[in-house]
Structure formats: structure tokens, C-alpha cells
Amino acid sequence: xxxxxxxxxxxxxxxxxxxxxxxxxxxxxxxxxxxxxxxxxxxxxxxxxxxxxxxxxxxxxxxxxxxxxxxxxxxxxxxxxxxxxxxxxxxxxxxxxxxxxxxxxxxxxxxxxxxxxxxxxxxxxxxxxxxxxxxxxxxxxxxxxxxxxxxxxxxxxxxxxxxxxxxxxxxxxxxxxxxxxxxxxxxxxxxxxxxxxxxx
Amino acid sequence: xxxxxxxxxxxxxxxxxxxxxxxxxxxxxxxxxxxxxxxxxxxxxxxxxxxxxxxxxxxxxxxxxxxxxxxxxxxxxxxxxxxxxxxxxxxxxxxxxxxxxxxxxxxxxxxxxxxxxxxxxxxxxxxxxxxxxxxxxxxxxxxxxxxxxxxxxxxxxxxxxxxxxxxxxxxxxxxxxxxxxxxxxxxxxxxxxxxxxxxx
DNA sequence: GGGGGAAACTTGTCAGTGGCAAGATTGCGC
DNA sequence: GCGCAATCTTGCCACTGACAAGTTTCCCCC
Numbered sequence: 028x029x030x031x032x033x034x035x036x037x038x039x040x041x042x043x044x045x046x047x048x049x050x051x052x053x054x055x056x057x058x059x060x061x062x063x064x065x066x067x068x069x070x071x072x073x074x075x076x077x078x079x080x081x082x083x084x085x086x087x088x089x090x091x092x093x094x095x096x097x098x099x100x101x102x103x104x105x106x107x108x109x110x111x112x113x114x115x116x117x118x119x120x121x122x123x124x125x126x127x128x129x130x131x132x133x134x135x136x137x138x139x140x141x142x143x144x145x146x147x148x149x150x151x152x153x154x155x156x157x158x159x160x161x162x163x164x165x166x167x168x169x170x171x172x173x174x175x176x177x178x179x180x181x182x183x184x185x186x187x188x189x190x191x192x193x194x195x196x197x198x199x200x201x202x203x204x205x206x207x208x209x210x211x212x213x214x215x216x217x218x219x220x221x222x223x224x225x226x227x
Numbered sequence: 228x229x230x231x232x233x234x235x236x237x238x239x240x241x242x243x244x245x246x247x248x249x250x251x252x253x254x255x256x257x258x259x260x261x262x263x264x265x266x267x268x269x270x271x272x273x274x275x276x277x278x279x280x281x282x283x284x285x286x287x288x289x290x291x292x293x294x295x296x297x298x299x300x301x302x303x304x305x306x307x308x309x310x311x312x313x314x315x316x317x318x319x320x321x322x323x324x325x326x327x328x329x330x331x332x333x334x335x336x337x338x339x340x341x342x343x344x345x346x347x348x349x350x351x352x353x354x355x356x357x358x359x360x361x362x363x364x365x366x367x368x369x370x371x372x373x374x375x376x377x378x379x380x381x382x383x384x385x386x387x388x389x390x391x392x393x394x395x396x397x398x399x400x401x402x403x404x405x406x407x408x409x410x411x412x413x414x415x416x417x418x419x420x421x422x423x424x425x426x427x
Numbered sequence: 428g429g430g431g432g433a434a435a436c437t438t439g440t441c442a443g444t445g446g447c448a449a450g451a452t453t454g455c456g457c
Numbered sequence: 458g459c460g461c462a463a464t465c466t467t468g469c470c471a472c473t474g475a476c477a478a479g480t481t482t483c484c485c486c487c
Contacts, residue, residue, distance in 0.1 A: 239464080270466085271466045271467075272466090272467095273465075273466065273467080274464080274466080277463090277464065278464090
């Protein structure tokens with residue numbers, strides 16, 4: 028009741044973005060309704076369009092925010108690559124709405140300037156972690172290792188969010204992710220222990 | 228021109244499913260329109276509902292088909308786990324529409340009996356690959372290895388489909404996937420080469 | 428300090444969509 | 458060949474995104 032006004036003029040843009048995050052957590056980014064956002068913010072149905080142009084514009088703004096947040100998160104764990112991977116998964120779980128938008132470029136204008144810039148910053152944060160590695164191999168190997176690490180972290184995060192992982196994995200994403208990510212660095216078995224799964 | 232009839236009575240169900248695959252490849256599973264499918268099939272806008280109940284029902288049917296197709300694909304590469312991983316990625320790329328539906332359970336009725344059965348068959352195909360491993364470690368390690376392998380294959384596939392991978396990865400998903408997946412089995416560097424990436 | 432212009436927001440409208448209800452048509456088994 | 462059930466259609470409603478045009482408010486500059 029205290030802050031019911033301030034709408035006709037106020038920070039509608041920010042209000043809409045946070046409302047969008049809530050809505051996406053509830054129904055997913057594709058089912059997001061601009062009119063529902065307007066209702067949540069107490070404004071008319073056309074107000075969101077004024078700030079973001081269209082739905083893709085709003086999601087582009089969210090994607091940009093998300094990439095920036097991811098960049099910040101990764102930078103903080105920059106000295107420890109395993110923990111950076113854990114942080115990646117943790118980001119996906121705790122900022123699910125951001126994550127689900129960021130990697131669905133068909134939902135927003137991926138060529139948006141803000142998005143490209145923020146994505147670049149996130150990429151730089153990842154790269155700086157690689158550069159700090161105790162290297163020694165060929166530079167081509169760096170690319171492959173990086174791709175493998177990104178893939179395993181991203182894959183685990185995605186499967187977690189999709190609810191595809193078996194119950195036995197537990198309910199602590201950081202712990203579970205750490206155990207899985209460690210497999211990339213350590214030789215786990217005698218022979219080639221590649222590809223296998225459970226899927227419930 | 229030869230098969231323009233057979234609609235008023237015919238295999239509308241199959242026709243709609245294949246039309247749905249086409250449409251999903253074009254606009255994604257979320258933007259799928261039942262009325263557009265009806266138009267493509269030359270029937271009225273309410274015809275799809277009769278066969279699938281609603282949109283979630285149609286996507287559930289697609290998901291079930293997809294899991295069965297994945298199970299078949301994995302079974303064929305069952306003796307070679309690396310190739311099974313490559314087959315997983317290849318499945319995602321060549322059957323993109325199926326893959327994008329299968330791992331978006333919020334879009335369909337995930338408790339559909341057909342879906343659960345097909346998902347079980349796909350899981351069994353994956354497990355049988357693990358069982359054939361030259362094992363030797365603790366059983367708990369098997370779970371982790373399996374999860375790691377699934378994660379890296381799924382993550383690579385997802386990033387590929389999202390167009391998030393840098394150009395230098397090339398345009399051959401099987402080759403690129405094989406190179407990345409191999410990193411899970413072989414010790415690539417001196418120290419712990421974990422987590423790193425490029426993202427553009 | 429007030430006038431003017433731009434930014435922020437509203438109202439109204441249109442085409443498209445999913446889902447439901449009620450009706451029409453066809454095939455098929457008895 | 459009759460009737461019933463499956464298949465498909467027509468019609469409708471609530472909702473959505475996008476656009477156009479109007480209204481209100483702020484604020485900058487004279």
C-alpha cells in the first residue's frame with residue numbers, strides 16, 4: 028500500500044524488467060505476456076512497448092543484463108577454474124530466468140548492441156580464466172579444453188533446469204556440479220569412460 | 228498435386244506431426260501454432276485438437292517419438308561410447324525439432340504415459356552403454372562419469388543449436404563433437420584444465 | 428516563471444491464437 | 458441399410474502482440 032503510486036511517472040522500465048524475471052520463473056520466457064507485465068506493474072497494456080519496442084526488445088534487455096551478471100559472477104571466481112564452472116551452474120540455477128533467456132536467441136534481437144557488448148564481457152571473463160591456466164600444450168588444445176569445459180558446465184546446468192537429472196543427483200546444484208565438473212580434469216577410470224547416462 | 232485429397236479422412240494425425248516438425252524447425256517449439264498446422268494440412272482450425280487434445284498433447288506425442296528415435300540411435304552406436312556421444316550430438320542437430328521439444332518439459336505433459344515409456348527406453352539405451360564399459364572403479368564413480376558424459380554431450384549439442392559457439396568450431400557437428408568429447412576420456416594437459424571458454 | 432516540446436503513458440483497435448461447444452459428415456460394424 | 462461412433466467443421470470467447478492516435482506530465486530554455 029505504501030508504494031502504489033509513482034507509476035504514471037517512475038522507473039517503469041526497471042519495474043517491468045523485474046516483473047518479467049518473476050513471470051519468466053513462473054511460466055518460462057516463451058509464455059511471457061507483455062500485458063501480464065503491464066498488469067503487474069499497474070500500467071496500461073501498451074506501456075511496455077514504449078520502453079522496449081516489442082517483446083523481443085524486452086527480452087534483449089534481459090539478456091544483456093544476464094550476460095553482465097554472468098560476467099561479474101565468473102570474474103569473481105576467476106582464479107579457480109573449477110569454482111568458475113560451479114559458479115556457472117549456480118548462476119543458471121539461481122538466475123534461472125536470465126539464463127533461460129540468454130541462450131534462446133530466437134526470442135530476442137540477438138544483434139542488439141547492448142546484448143553483444145554484454146556477451147563480449149561474459150566471454151572475456153571466461154577467456155581470462157583460460158589464460159590463467161598452467162598451460163604447456165599446443166594452443167589448439169586450449170580451444171578444445173575450453174569448449175569441453177563450457178559444454179560440460181552448460182550441459183549440466185541445462186539438464187538440471189529441465190528437471191531431466193535423476194533424483195539421486197540430489198538437490199544441491201553446487202555440490203553435484205562440482206563432482207561432475209571434476210571429472211573433466213581427473214582421469215576417472217582405467218579405460219575410456221566416455222558417454223553414459225541414466226536419465227531417470 | 229497427386230496427394231492433395233485424403234484429408235477429410237486420412238492419416239491426419241501423422242500429417243500433423245510431420246507438419247509440426249517442419250514448423251518447429253522454422254519458428255521453434257514455443258511459437259508453434261496449431262492453426263498454422265491445420266492450414267498446412269488443409270483442415271479446419273479445430274481438427275488438431277481432436278487428435279491431441281491441446282498443444283501440450285501434440286508436443287507430448289512429438290517428445291515420445293523423439294525419445295524413441297534417440298533410443299534407436301544410441302542403441303546402434305552402443306558398442307562405442309565415444310561414437311554414442313557423437314550420435315547424441317548428431318541426433319540433436321539433424322532432428323533439431325525433436326530435441327528442442329524433448330528437453331522443454333514445460334511445453335508438454337511430461338507425465339504422459341507414452342512419453343515416460345519412450346524416455347525410459349532412451350535411458351535404457353544409455354545405461355546399456357555404461358554397463359558395457361571396461362569398469363574397475365566404485366559404482367558411485369559410474370554415476371558421476373555417466374553424468375559427466377551426458378552433460379558434455381548435451382551441453383555441446385545445446386550450445387551448437389543455440390548458435391552460441393564461435394565460428395572457429397567449424398560447421399561439422401560430428402567432427403567438432405568428437406574432438407570435444409574426447410577431452411573427457413583423455414588427460415589433456417599438465418594440471419587441471421578446467422573451465423574456460425570463448426563464447427564468440 | 429511560463430511556454431513549448433519531448434518523453435511517458437493511455438485508449439482504442441486489429442489480426443492472430445488456443446480452447447471449448449455444438450453441429451455436420453463419413454465410415455463401418457452389425 | 459441402419460445406427461453409432463469417430464472424425465472433422467463452424468462458431469465463438471478470452472487473450473495476446475502490435476500499431477495508431479490521443480493525453481498527460483515533466484523539464485529545459487528563454
